[in-house]
Amino acid sequence: MVSESHCQFHGLNVAQHAAGAWQVESFGRGVYLFRWHKGFYLSPFLVATDGVTAFDPISAAAAVEYRAAIATVTDRPVTRLVYSHDHRDHIVGGAAFGQDLEVCAHPGVAERVLRRGHDDIVMPNVSLGDGTVIAADSAHIEVHDFGPNHSDSNLLFVLPTDQGRMLVWVDGVEPDVAPYRNLPDTDFAGYLHSLDRAVRLKFDFVVGGHTGPGERRWVEDYRDYLLRLRDATDAAYRASGEQTPRAGEDGVAMTERVRTEVTATAARAIRDRFGHWAGFEQWAPMTADRILSFIITGN
Ligand SMILES: [Zn+2]
Structure with missing residues (x-):
């Protein structure tokens, strides 16, 4: 790149x-x-x-x-x-x-x-x-x-x-920096819509x-990043069995296991393409965590 x-x-x-x-x-x-x-x-x-x-x-x-x-x-x-x-x-x-x-x-x-x-x-x-x-x-x-x-x-x-x-x-x-942490205060669907318009x-x-x-390609790259991370998060969440507790797990343990695994897997899935962006290693899993909330709740 x-x-x-x-x-x-x-x-x-x-x-x-x-x-x-x-x-x-x-x-x-x-x-x-x-x-x-x-x-x-x-x-x-x-x-x-x-x-x-x-x-x-x-x-x-x-x-x-x-x-x-x-x-x-x-x-x-x-x-x-x-x-x-x-x-x-x-x-x-x-x-x-x-x-x-x-x-x-x-x-x-x-x-x-x-x-x-x-x-x-x-x-x-x-x-x-x-x-x-x-x-x-x-x-x-x-x-x-x-x-x-x-x-x-x-x-x-x-x-x-x-x-x-x-x-x-x-x-x-x-430009030059990955989307910030867990996208604080963001309307995720609205963000994708705004990137489409932009x-x-x-x-x-x-x-x-x-x-x-x-x-100007940074606007396209941001959209591409978030769409790919959304798809990767969705795929990893489904592959994990979604919110299925394992034997002996309570709700907190299950949530933290699923979140940790899914966000790491999702970030790994887009690393080849975006791993050189500043903040990628620190923030991509956090952004995936935010996206997982979007997938689960609708925002
Ligand atoms: Zn702000």
């Missing part, structure tokens, strides 16, 4: 923190990536004549640095925040960008943030839906809502750049919320 690390799409490094906390990469047409090294997060931002549109502030500490990083490439103010989805590890800290911001998100974000009572997240005041276009000067950010996937409030975005169309799907597709979008490269840019 071709080495994963040589993506033909990459930003030009235009600014970095003296102590290495962050860097800014330019993709042209006002589109940049802010790469926050602590925890390996990244957020795109778009500089237009009427202000800066910044995606996910990440955290209180990151947002202060994010704002400083933006100021190294433009003196225009941040006028708009866009949240990729409701997860705290991407959207805390927007207050660092000041007051009176337009804060755009899937309607499910405000609902969840309110219910949780998280006052360290600036509340969205503009709802985005499928087909919405965020117009920033002459640049247009296309918004896609394919229903629940990694969370029930994930949106996908397409931004035009000098290198082609950048698809942003935070935590949905993270592969049909017009875009040239993909960025997640942690890694990227990656070639």
